[in-house]
Amino acid sequence: MDNLIEQRPPTYHAVIAGYGSFAPEKTITNDDLAEMVDTTDEWITTRTGIKVRHITTDNETTALLAIKAAKRALAEAKLDAKEIELIIVATITPEMVFPSTASFVQLALDAKKAWAFDLAAACSGFIYGLSIVRQFIESGQIKNALVVGAETLTKITNWKDRTSCILFGDGAGAFVLERADKNNRRGIMYSTMFSDPTRWDALNCQAYGSRYPVGKKLDNPEKIYMQIKGRQVYQQAIRRIVETVTECLEKCNLTLDDIAMVISHQMNARIIESAAKRLKLPDEKVFLNIAEYGNTSAASVPIAFDECVRKGRVKRGDIVILVAFGAGLTWAANVIEF
Template identity: 40%
Template sequence: MERGAGTPIRITGTGAYLPEAVLTNVELQVRTGLRDEWILSRSGVRERRVAGKEEAASDLGLAAARRALEEAGCPPEALDLLVVATVTPDTLCPSTACWIQARLGAPRALPFDVSASSAGFLVALSVARQYLRSGAARRALVVAAEVVTRYVDWSDRENCFLWGDGAAAAVLEAGPGPGAALLALTLHADGQQADRLLLPGGGSRVAPITARTVETGAHAIRMHGHQVYRSSVRRLVEACREVLGEVDLPLEAVSLLVPHQANLRIIEAVAARLPLPMDRVIVTIGSTGNCSGASLPLTFDAARREGRLRPGDIALLAAFGGGLIWGAGLVRM
């Protein structure tokens, strides 16, 4: 058994932030030529939020973090750990977590980023849980913040309509007390499929940035949609069943499936194969698009705010992203 594995880990507050600017399918049609009805049928997306010119990942993350801390009744000074999940950081160095720590006023919190694409929130949760279980931290803040639209090739008619910007956060505390219990987490990866969903530019493989790398689209998201679809559905179903098995819970105990909002087709396929009826699945992609790592916590926060999750309910969280990395988690409200 892991050291401290019996220590209860609680989510005591969540918060979300979406930029003000809305880009609808109708507006996107002017830029891309893609019709509203076609986008909706392919993805379930009607509109997405777009960060302002002066907004970076830390700006979105800071707003979400403040809301989560306020709900938790936790002052920033009490935080021991700050983990940010992002693939669209403010800067490669320092981490986005450092920028948020400074502006939040959390001098005791150890800040660092994790990069796990759309599975980033689950990975960050897992890291924070280990710190709390070990006793190295008592209170942790997990933030997922993405400004994905800065990395979209608007001429890529297969994927450009999917993406949106946003952030969400959760406060985790160790020990008994009020809040939602984090019951279990499972994570997996297959790096041999890394080229199926990637952002080539910005790292040491494609450096320095030149006119040529910009012209060739090296700094835009690339995704092999059909391959990702097949892998994601199968892997998400497996992860959901695995995490339920870890705590001996039947599928019938799940009150609500809270999936990463990658694509409505993927969400519906996962629900059908588990199986779970769609009235026990929350779908928000229509108004947010795919916000990468921020998608899952945005949806979890929405489920709480909309009354889809009540005390005692079991939420099944599931996400899949570039890496490829996938996983699932269980939360008792």
């Protein structure tokens, strides 16, 4: 028995060595949208907090955004891409049906040592990805990993549907995670993930998977675009964020005083503010950048984290909670000592 214990791999921590983000240059404002659908800047601002979103041109793809964000995170981590052991790209708007977007990131980075795959958990994808990487690093199986959240949601947006086209934008964010001795920073301290498939129809894009393959006539031509039932999702999002953050605090034996920032998926400023109010989180511990990006799904948390650090609102050693909610439905959180 003693011998078995000795043979166990040592425990490591998965720490954030680098972070970075990228958003396409082209933007679309609320006033631009008001020329396309029956809406106003005032309606969008008060109901969502969004003012502008970045959108890709025809030549800009999900892998391109992912590669730009990944390069920034690698530079920050001072890690040579040739040393990366695992690449996960969280996305619901992949480069193509297959191979994975992660394969294209691996190719562009010439990351020969890595294995790579995509993760489809919508807005929770990046948080799921961190949780997976944590397991591989803590078990001693890998020394580092690159996790990217990258989306081009505007390519599946119905620009004639005012209930959805106002919400989404494109972008990418990335973390480099590295193995650290357990006596160093704690890195990812706690992870929690959930999904509820009974509400899958609240948020989806049905064409062109195996249910509606290319070549089969769609019963509704709108199925090539994202469909959302925003009202149904709204209350769920608030409830799940509150539950998940509360669980994180309890399981890690932390109080709000111990937390420097809660960085939520940016889906709607009103949802985030309502959740924060219920959690009794002071304003300075809630990061919001939805005004400039809209909802970028899996890219939203790493973009927000990158901005938060660059603005000096989170510093090395701080404890932050990353939390997301989205299609699936899925929701998840990680507690991180940065």
